[in-house]
Amino acid sequence: MGPSHQLSRQVDLSSHPRRVEASGKTVLPGFIDSHTHLAFAGTREMEFELRLQGATYQEIAAKGGGIKSTVQKTRQAGKEELFAIGKRRLDQMLSLGTTTVEAKSGYGLSVEGEIKMLEVLRDLDRAHPADVVPTFMGAHEIPPEYAGRKDDYVRLVIEEMIPAVAEKKLAVFCDVFCEEGVFSPEDSRRILEAGRRYGLEVKIHADELTSLGGAELAAEIGAASADHLLFASEKGMERMAARGVVATLLPGTAFFLFLGRYAPARKMMERGVTVALASDFNPGSCMTQSLPLITTLACTQMRMTPAEAILGITLHAARALKKEEDIGSLEPGKQADIVILDIPDYRHLSYHFGINHVWKVVKKGRVVWENPSLP
Numbered sequence: 001m002g003p004s005h006q007l008s009r010q011v012d013l014s015s016h017p018r019r020v021e022a023s024g025k026t027v028l029p030g031f032i033d034s035h036t037h038l039a040f041a042g043t044r045e046m047e048f049e050l051r052l053q054g055a056t057y058q059e060i061a062a063k064g065g066g067i068k069s070t071v072q073k074t075r076q077a078g079k080e081e082l083f084a085i086g087k088r089r090l091d092q093m094l095s096l097g098t099t100t101v102e103a104k105s106g107y108g109l110s111v112e113g114e115i116k117m118l119e120v121l122r123d124l125d126r127a128h129p130a131d132v133v134p135t136f137m138g139a140h141e142i143p144p145e146y147a148g149r150k151d152d153y154v155r156l157v158i159e160e161m162i163p164a165v166a167e168k169k170l171a172v173f174c175d176v177f178c179e180e181g182v183f184s185p186e187d188s189r190r191i192l193e194a195g196r197r198y199g200l201e202v203k204i205h206a207d208e209l210t211s212l213g214g215a216e217l218a219a220e221i222g223a224a225s226a227d228h229l230l231f232a233s234e235k236g237m238e239r240m241a242a243r244g245v246v247a248t249l250l251p252g253t254a255f256f257l258f259l260g261r262y263a264p265a266r267k268m269m270e271r272g273v274t275v276a277l278a279s280d281f282n283p284g285s286c287m288t289q290s291l292p293l294i295t296t297l298a299c300t301q302m303r304m305t306p307a308e309a310i311l312g313i314t315l316h317a318a319r320a321l322k323k324e325e326d327i328g329s330l331e332p333g334k335q336a337d338i339v340i341l342d343i344p345d346y347r348h349l350s351y352h353f354g355i356n357h358v359w360k361v362v363k364k365g366r367v368v369w370e371n372p373s374l375p
């Protein structure tokens, strides 16, 4: 990002003999959604309605809702069905300016189920203009057949799932839901260390609902990112800054769950933590793929500036995916992933919210999407 006089009035697509006239538009790096649960089957609008009427998560889970209902539907879905669902969602993301999407498994929760999800993500990456970065997240929840036997499930993740995923080269990252009632910091450490032994980079869902030491753990094991962090401790933030762990904040989730609390973005930035923003797109706690909307929430609820929010969905998100050498900013040597917006100034992305300003999307130097309603 820079003042427009430093940018060419035209976007030069050097590897292709064409130019896009972009006068009066705003040109930004393609957006990067560095935390999503893209490949789920079924949706949970009933649960949304129940939550609005005051039902708690536990009551919803007791009625067969929550992550487990998505696990059931995703286990039942065939690969073709999951691919078709994923493709449609990636199309929607591309139309909102997203050119790279991190996507997690974690609704299979069995060796076959997790492999199925990751194979769908691989196929989507091959077939779709957007890049899909796959994350193995077998430790997303304890499946019903392991109820009361968490240690056995952790063993399955470590001894069977991770080796199988690594052997098939189906994931770049290994992630874990470190939370009270799910996986403890000790479980998380064991799972992530196993992932690393098999060549996976690590991420962690940390300190979302309680302060459990997730930020400290992320720093200790040198995670690429720690995500959520609503309850991150001072010490955790300082250690993340010292270790260069990116904080991936997901204000859409806090908003959609009406938690009445957001991650302390300003405190993190004051302590030198790199702050990325992502959608957390999933059917239970954040049903949106719109990164522009996430920037508006980051500005209004976490007091980030519009420029900081744009960094959060571009360069800092690239860092959270360890891809800042290739994407996340517009500079020579990087991939030409570009979003051209029909707005007079970058601040309008967050300021004029709730509509799609994307005019054209360029991926690897090629126009891959054009807004039919903005000629």
Ligand SMILES: [Zn+2]
Pocket (backbone or CB within 6 Å): 035, 036, 037, 205, 280
């Ligand atoms: Zn998540």
